[in-house]
Amino acid sequence: MGLKQTAVNLAGIKMKNPVMTASGTFGYGLEYADLIDLDKLGAIVTKTITPEPRCGNQQPRIFELPYGLINTIGLQNVGLERLLSEKLPALRKITRTPVIASIGGYTTADYVKSVKGLAGSGVAGIELNISCPNVKTGYKLKKTNYLTISQNPGKTYRLVREVKKNTRLPLIVKLSPNVTDITEIAASAEKAGADALCLINTFPAMAYAGSGKDKYSVPIFGGLSGPCIKPLALRMVHQVCRTVKIPVVAMGGIMNGEDARDFLQAGAVAVAVGTGNFVDPGIIIDIINALQDTDGLPPRHKDTKKKGIS
Amino acid sequence: MTRLNCNIISRKEFSSRYISLSFFAPAISRSVMPGQFVMVKIPGERFFLRRPFSVCRTARDSFDIVFKVVGAGTEKLGQMKKGDILNIIGPLGNGYPFMTHDPKQGIPFVLIAGGTGIASLYFLARCLKPGRGKVSSPVVFLGARNRKELIFRPELIKMGYEVLTATDDGSAGRKGFVTDLFSSWLHSPKGFRPSVIYSCGPRLMLKKTAKIAEEENVPCFISMEEKMACGIGVCMGCAVKTSDKKEEYKRACKEGPVFRAEEIEWD
Ligand SMILES: Cc1cc2nc3c(=O)[nH]c(=O)nc-3n(C[C@H](O)[C@H](O)[C@H](O)COP(=O)(O)OP(=O)(O)OC[C@H]3O[C@@H](n4cnc5c(N)ncnc54)[C@H](O)[C@@H]3O)c2cc1C
Ligand SMILES: Cc1cc2nc3c(=O)[nH]c(=O)nc-3n(C[C@H](O)[C@H](O)[C@H](O)COP(=O)(O)O)c2cc1C
Ligand code: FES
Numbered sequence: 266m267g268l269k270q271t272a273v274n275l276a277g278i279k280m281k282n283p284v285m286t287a288s289g290t291f292g293y294g295l296e297y298a299d300l301i302d303l304d305k306l307g308a309i310v311t312k313t314i315t316p317e318p319r320c321g322n323q324q325p326r327i328f329e330l331p332y333g334l335i336n337t338i339g340l341q342n343v344g345l346e347r348l349l350s351e352k353l354p355a356l357r358k359i360t361r362t363p364v365i366a367s368i369g370g371y372t373t374a375d376y377v378k379s380v381k382g383l384a385g386s387g388v389a390g391i392e393l394n395i396s397c398p399n400v401k402t403g404y405k406l407k408k409t410n411y412l413t414i415s416q417n418p419g420k421t422y423r424l425v426r427e428v429k430k431n432t433r434l435p436l437i438v439k440l441s442p443n444v445t446d447i448t449e450i451a452a453s454a455e456k457a458g459a460d461a462l463c464l465i466n467t468f469p470a471m472a473y474a475g476s477g478k479d480k481y482s483v484p485i486f487g488g489l490s491g492p493c494i495k496p497l498a499l500r501m502v503h504q505v506c507r508t509v510k511i512p513v514v515a516m517g518g519i520m521n522g523e524d525a526r527d528f529l530q531a532g533a534v535a536v537a538v539g540t541g542n543f544v545d546p547g548i549i550i551d552i553i554n555a556l557q558d559t560d561g562l563p564p565r566h567k568d569t570k571k572k573g574i575s
Numbered sequence: 576m577t578r579l580n581c582n583i584i585s586r587k588e589f590s591s592r593y594i595s596l597s598f599f600a601p602a603i604s605r606s607v608m609p610g611q612f613v614m615v616k617i618p619g620e621r622f623f624l625r626r627p628f629s630v631c632r633t634a635r636d637s638f639d640i641v642f643k644v645v646g647a648g649t650e651k652l653g654q655m656k657k658g659d660i661l662n663i664i665g666p667l668g669n670g671y672p673f674m675t676h677d678p679k680q681g682i683p684f685v686l687i688a689g690g691t692g693i694a695s696l697y698f699l700a701r702c703l704k705p706g707r708g709k710v711s712s713p714v715v716f717l718g719a720r721n722r723k724e725l726i727f728r729p730e731l732i733k734m735g736y737e738v739l740t741a742t743d744d745g746s747a748g749r750k751g752f753v754t755d756l757f758s759s760w761l762h763s764p765k766g767f768r769p770s771v772i773y774s775c776g777p778r779l780m781l782k783k784t785a786k787i788a789e790e791e792n793v794p795c796f797i798s799m800e801e802k803m804a805c806g807i808g809v810c811m812g813c814a815v816k817t818s819d820k821k822e823e824y825k826r827a828c829k830e831g832p833v834f835r836a837e838e839i840e841w842d
Contacts, residue, residue, distance in 0.1 A: 292809030296829075299576045300664070300807070312809075320823040327804045327812035331621045334804065341811040341824055476646075491623065543624055543805040545616065545662070546578060 271556050273307070275512055275535050276435040276460035278363050278389045280307035284525065284553045287516050287539030288313050288367035288392060288439070289338065293352035295359070300546040303360035305553055307535060311352065313367040313394040316378045318344035325485055328472045333491030333518070334540050335470050340369055345382050353386055363389035365437065373427050380432040391434050393459075395424060396441035396466035415441040415466075418453040425457035437514060440464040440505075442494075447501045448508040455509045463514040463537070464505060465498050491540040492518040499531055506532025520548060522555025576807070577602045578664045583657055584637055590723040594653045595631070595641040603630075603665050604638040609699035610670030610775075610798055610833045613640065614806035615652065616662040622648045627803050627828070629695035629775075630666065641726065643691050667806050668832050671699050671796050674771045683713035685769040686736075687784050689753055689776020690719055695798055696775050697727045700736060711767060712737045716760075718753025718776065722746040754783035761791065769793055774836075775800075785836035795836035801827040816840040 271282040285308040291297060294309040303309065321341025328335040343352065348366065356364060366388045368379040380391055395414035414420045421438070429436055438454040440447060442465040451462055467488025474485040498517025506513050515533035518540070519525050525536045541548040581598035588594050603613065607630045614625035626648050628640040644653050655661065674684065684703065688696045700715065718741045719725045725747055731738050740748030741756040749756050753776075760766045768791055774784045775798040788795030801813040808829035817825050817838045825831060825838075 289811075290805075290809060296808045300578050312811075318822075321811055321814060323816075324814065325802055326814060327624075327802045327810070329624050329804075331623065334623065336804070336810070336812060338811045341814060543810060546664070546807070 273534055278308060278435055280363060282307040282553050282556060283535035284549060285535055285537045286310050287537040288394060290539040290542045294356045297546055298359050301550050303362055305550055306362045308363045308365055310365045310367055310392055312342055313340055313369040314342045314345055314348045315340060315369050316345045316375050318342060325474050328474050328485050333489055333493035335472050335485060335487040335489050337485060337487030345379050349382060349386055357387055365390040365392050367392040367394050369394040373424055376424065376428050377431050380428055390437055391432060392437045392439055392463055393428060394439045395421060396439050413441050415450055416444050418449050421450050422453040422457045425454050425459050429458035435460040437461040437463045439466055441466050442497060442501055443469055448504050451505045451509050455511050459511060461512045461514060462505060462509060465501055465517050468494055492520050494518045495524060499527055502528055502533055503531040522552050525552050525556060576667060580660050581663045583655055583659045586657055589726045592644045593724060593726055595639055597637050597639045599637050601636045604633040604636055607633060607638060607666035608670035609702050610695050611666040611668050613663050613665030614667060617648050617651050619651060624804055625806060627806055631694040631697050641694050664806060668828055671773055671833050682767060682770045683711060684771045685714045687716045687753060687757055687772060687774040689780040692776030693717060693727055696773060699773055700731055714739060716753050716757045754780055758787055782841045785839060788836050796833050797836050798832045799827050799834060803828050
């Protein structure tokens, strides 16, 4: 069978295939250049940056599980200035694949500053990370319990609307799975002018990271990712695709072509590979090849009428 | 840096818990420097992330790792046999800088290794010329849990190093920490202020080594083992806190694993 046509258009971002990288798992795109052909990717999403550099959380930051990973990186990043002056120009030199910049912040002003800074930088789009569970952004519920903006429909609406006013680039809003009803947040983001949605960020989780006798001495709190979250992600993507009209980028535990196909079948326009990159940097290329080699992309929304079993 | 399927060409057991594997991988063996490491994919879905291991020796077309069985991943790795194929990414990170020293006149360096820390230092020991200097041969301080875990001692002696050992249980050499052995040696008649200290081992040991180096005003390079998810600099999981104001947290897998001792913020 010949290669199938896999190009997609994600809210104006022209991708040669629907497979992109998930923010925070691909650095600034440069690190993988020795290992894989970046030109093959549908799009590259860079690590979430904040206007000022952030140094991130203390160790331990990583905890491995049999089918997943808990991380509490705390958005360590080089900041807007170095992204613009160093990382993006270097990436531009080595690949023509569209680059989507992920941005985060504490306040609306932070987000606005970043989108303004990114105007004219050559990025194809902006991903609005309003859902990182590992930083004390958003707003305080109790002393120790912070919520992200994407956990409140009103705050999501206001932030997206404000950011949208300040950029002409396609705006992709990244949602948290840690909500009662994700479709409500998705609808708010759409109403506020988001051009696309991206889901899901990691699930808040915990593990004891000590070893032996000291097992319980180090509780680690962080975001859960990897194959263990795939069924949860798939359900949310399915629900959101039936709620909004804007395109959806799906992620959560994608490890192979079949996983990618599942999300496309559920209605996503594109998929992103996160934790899978750590397990094997070649996974993302294998997924692209799998989508091209077999039956091409599944027809979107084919099963909208099907009720499903619950 | 490459990603390869590597054939295991030999396997050696130092003890039931200390195992060494040789991999056929010219692309890695010909470019790797002491202190650099590889990320090994251990077969089985249960071992989700790759595991980092220092390269401890190279031949023309192959390189070796030596590891201690400490958990399920190393247990499985220890069961691998000659002929098995593993996917490996490497070489990764920055190795030890070779400080120039003229062994004829110069003052020798010392190596301080704790446990599996000997892996990267053994490779370094093979690359640095041990030749006897005016004062003494370079000295390797080798610390381990017990006699069985003191590996590479005969090889180092044969190469011309003086090897002093310490074990936790006193089954070989001095009983106690290798850093205590080092500090009492420093102040003994045989001791000398080394030209440079290279060290790899548990965090506490490195911290003590760094302190001694600072007190004695000796340049000191240490290799830090942080938990790693990607090993290639994208996840920020392996961050090491440093005194660098511009970049407080550095990546053990990219800027490291070898750091100047005075750079590290030990907390
Ligand atoms: C740059 C680098 C070089 C290394 N070189 C060697 C080497 O040459 N020989 C060797 O035996 N080991 C080396 N290690 C440590 C080795 O990677 C771990 O022992 C291994 O990953 C444990 O895997 P596991 O599945 O058996 O253990 P797990 O079940 O994952 O953990 C068991 C124990 O090992 C500790 N551990 C897990 N991962 C690491 C890690 N990355 N660093 C330190 N401790 C860890 C855990 O805290 C726990 O106490 C190196 C680590 C790094 C970062
Ligand atoms: C180590 C690590 C760092 C991450 N950093 C970010 C980040 O900076 N911004 C962001 O939007 N998502 C971040 N994520 C979330 C991923 O982009 C993705 O949404 C999530 O991991 C689910 O996909 P996966 O199961 O394929 O990894 C991070 C995930 C991991 C594992
Ligand atoms: S292990 Fe991922 S950045 Fe170092």
